Amino acid sequence: xxxxxxxxxxxxxxxxxxxxxxxxxxxxxxxxxxxxxxxxxxxxxxxxxxxxxxxxxxxxxxxxxxxxxxxxxxxxxxxxxxxxxxxxxxxxxxxxxxxxxxxxxxxxxxxxxxxxxxxxxxxxxxxxxxxxxxxxxxxxxxxxxxxxxxxxxxxxxxxxxxxxxxxxxxxxxxxxxxxxxxxxxxxxxxxxxxxxxxxxxxxxxxxxxxxxxxxxxxxxxxxxxxxxxxx
Amino acid sequence: xxxxxxxxxxxxxxxxxxxxxxxxxxxxxxxxxxxxxxxxxxxxxxxxxxxxxxxxxxxxxxxxxxxxxxxxxxxxxxxxxxxxxxxxxxxxxxxxxxxxxxxxxxxxxxxxxxxxxxxxxxxxxxxxxxxxxxxxxxxxxxxxxxxxxxxxxxxxxxxxxxxxxxxxxxxxxxxxxxxxxxxxxxxxxxxxxxxxxxxxxxxxxxxxxxxxxxxxxxxxxxxxxxxxxxxxxxxxxxxxxxxxxxxxxxxxxxxxxxxxxxxxxxxxxxxxxxxxxxxxxxxxxxxxxxxxxxxxxxxxxxxxxxxxxxxxxxxxxxxxxxxxxxxxxxxxxxxxxxxxxxxxxxxxxxxxxxxxxxxxxxxxxxxxxxxxxxxxxxxxxxxxxxxxxxxxxxxxxxxxxx
Numbered sequence: 001x002x003x004x005x006x007x008x009x010x011x012x013x014x015x016x017x018x019x020x021x022x023x024x025x026x027x028x029x030x031x032x033x034x035x036x037x038x039x040x041x042x043x044x045x046x047x048x049x050x051x052x053x054x055x056x057x058x059x060x061x062x063x064x065x066x067x068x069x070x071x072x073x074x075x076x077x078x079x080x081x082x083x084x085x086x087x088x089x090x091x092x093x094x095x096x097x098x099x100x101x102x103x104x105x106x107x108x109x110x111x112x113x114x115x116x117x118x119x120x121x122x123x124x125x126x127x128x129x130x131x132x133x134x135x136x137x138x139x140x141x142x143x144x145x146x147x148x149x150x151x152x153x154x155x156x157x158x159x160x161x162x163x164x165x166x167x168x169x170x171x172x173x174x175x176x177x178x179x180x181x182x183x184x185x186x187x188x189x190x191x192x193x194x195x196x197x198x199x200x201x202x203x204x205x206x207x208x209x210x211x212x213x214x215x216x217x218x219x220x221x222x223x224x225x226x227x228x229x230x231x
Numbered sequence: 232x233x234x235x236x237x238x239x240x241x242x243x244x245x246x247x248x249x250x251x252x253x254x255x256x257x258x259x260x261x262x263x264x265x266x267x268x269x270x271x272x273x274x275x276x277x278x279x280x281x282x283x284x285x286x287x288x289x290x291x292x293x294x295x296x297x298x299x300x301x302x303x304x305x306x307x308x309x310x311x312x313x314x315x316x317x318x319x320x321x322x323x324x325x326x327x328x329x330x331x332x333x334x335x336x337x338x339x340x341x342x343x344x345x346x347x348x349x350x351x352x353x354x355x356x357x358x359x360x361x362x363x364x365x366x367x368x369x370x371x372x373x374x375x376x377x378x379x380x381x382x383x384x385x386x387x388x389x390x391x392x393x394x395x396x397x398x399x400x401x402x403x404x405x406x407x408x409x410x411x412x413x414x415x416x417x418x419x420x421x422x423x424x425x426x427x428x429x430x431x432x433x434x435x436x437x438x439x440x441x442x443x444x445x446x447x448x449x450x451x452x453x454x455x456x457x458x459x460x461x462x463x464x465x466x467x468x469x470x471x472x473x474x475x476x477x478x479x480x481x482x483x484x485x486x487x488x489x490x491x492x493x494x495x496x497x498x499x500x501x502x503x504x505x506x507x508x509x510x511x512x513x514x515x516x517x518x519x520x521x522x523x524x525x526x527x528x529x530x531x532x533x534x535x536x537x538x539x540x541x542x543x544x545x546x547x548x549x550x551x552x553x554x555x556x557x558x559x560x561x562x563x564x565x566x567x568x569x570x571x572x573x574x575x576x577x578x579x580x581x582x583x584x585x586x587x588x589x590x591x592x593x594x595x596x597x598x599x600x601x602x603x604x605x606x607x608x609x610x611x612x613x614x615x616x617x618x619x620x621x622x623x624x625x626x627x628x629x630x631x632x633x
Contacts, residue, residue: 014432017432020448103424105435106436
């Protein structure tokens with residue numbers, strides 16, 4: 001079965017260039033002209049690889065990468081004119097599998113595409129869970145939106161990252177140190193107060209009754225966890 | 232040791248303190264703040280004239296920076312020489328100096344000046360002297376002396392904060408300029424990389440040995456390569472052009488011309504590339520102007536370029552209205568508009584609206600437009616409303632001979 005590749009770039013001529021070359025190798029090519037469109041197309045169907053530009057209107061490539069990595073391990077290769085070291089590091093740190101700087105030759109691009117696909121472990125056609133739900137709580141990873149019942153909840157970037165920790169580790173107890181390291185960074189490891197304040201705010205926004213929370217539960221002396229729900 | 236604690240501050244003192252603080256912090260010129268302070272202590276500290284002398288930077292000579300005459304001897308207000316001597320002594324001694332006239336008799340009060348001179352320091356450095364003069368008695372008391380010292384001190388702080396404010400705004404504008412330059416370098420390299428990327432990408436595609444392209448695709452790729460080479464040339468021309476405007480070496484060939492014709496030509500050229508573009512031309516015959524037709528075409532090409540980039544699906548309307556003296560052209564799109572806070576800067580060299588993440592552009596286009604319009608003794612400005620659209624307006628003088 002032909003590998004499905006989604007190419008994302010705001011320059012139609014790049015889309016055309018990539019499409020023409022990828023098709024000669026027998027790939028099935030899909031196109032998106034900006035980050036928002038990319039997320040919509042990506043979450044509606046399975047892909048084997050994403051080729052992602054960084055500088056795009058509406059939602060840039062780094063943001064797309066970050067959101068997709070919240071729910072999918074699909075191989076992602078960044079194709080961009082931003083070639084500085086800090087940009088490459090940022091892209092790779094956010095979870096890109098490869099980083100190719102424009103201008104590039106068609107032959108090198110195709111070789112890298114083959115390499116990334118060879119390395120990738122994603123079984124073809126694996127459905128990606130764009131939505132997550134926990135009782136009446138729902139997360140749309142692609143849009144980074146959170147709903148309580150039919151009510152949209154507005155979270156700060158930090159609160160959202162904190163919530164993702166619980167959603168990705170449902171049923172597992174997370175210590176303060178785990179959470180601080182993951183969300184704020186290792187230098188905040190023992191800064192418990194900041195976690196308490198953020199958790200309290202998050203609970204206030206998510207829980208029906210923040211005194212007996214159902215989504216983020218405290219295990220005193222151990223940490224916090226999101227209780228598994230029976231499905 | 233003197234017991235000072237636990238004595239309640241009386242309300243009038245508190246009120247005065249409060250008023251003094253407010254006066255000292257009054258926005259605007261330090262002179263206004265200083266005069267405000269003096270007005271507040273007038274009841275407790277009687278003086279006729281006051282003058283501030285400062286040391287001139289290179290020569291260290293005394294200069295009068297500020298003087299006020301309020302009482303007796305107003306007529307002598309202009310004659311500040313009464314303070315020169317004591318100011319010099321204050322500078323030399325770096326301390327307060329009181330000079331009382333000897334016992335009379337004097338022919339009038341003006342012949343018996345009571346002087347008090349105080350050092351004024353800015354950021355710990357002696358910068359000048361403040362001199363009060365009182366014609367006739369009484370002798371300065373210890374309280375007067377303290378009050379005067381407090382005033383001199385506060386004046387020093389006022390001057391210091393002004394110096395800091397000036398330094399900060401200078402730094403800010405230098406930093407802004409630097410950031411614009413840096414952004415320019417990075418956006419120009421991105422700008423150059425874009426056409427180069429296409430040229431490299433499509434050329435290397437044609438050169439692939441593991442595949443063959445049909446004739447139509449080959450032709451398509453080659454015309455993209457040609458087109459992008461042209462874009463590269465245009466970019467470089469634009470950069471050179473902007474340098475010429477900056478260095479004021481741009482050349483113009485002025486002659487009487489019909490600007491409606493120029494606008495029609497440019498519109499036709501743009502339409503050749505973008506046949507789906509909706510352009511409404513709302514003008515009839517307009518009076519001739521004196522201008523450089525190539526440069527003016529460039530202005531409209533630029534405005535079209537911007538509209539296609541930022542409002543790609545919006546219809547465009549170009550209107551012209553005129554009276555005896557002026558011709559006004561408006562170029563209107565119904566795109567997403569420019570946020571109000573960025574509007575004042577869009578004509579600046581290298582400036583680019585930060586929200587524009589698509590990042591194609593050098594920040595030169597509108598700068599060049601403005602320079603061209605200015606060279607025609609006209610003006611260009613922009614009006615924009617978010618989600619409603621953007622209108623560029625150009626006003627040019629009508630050619631007098633018509």
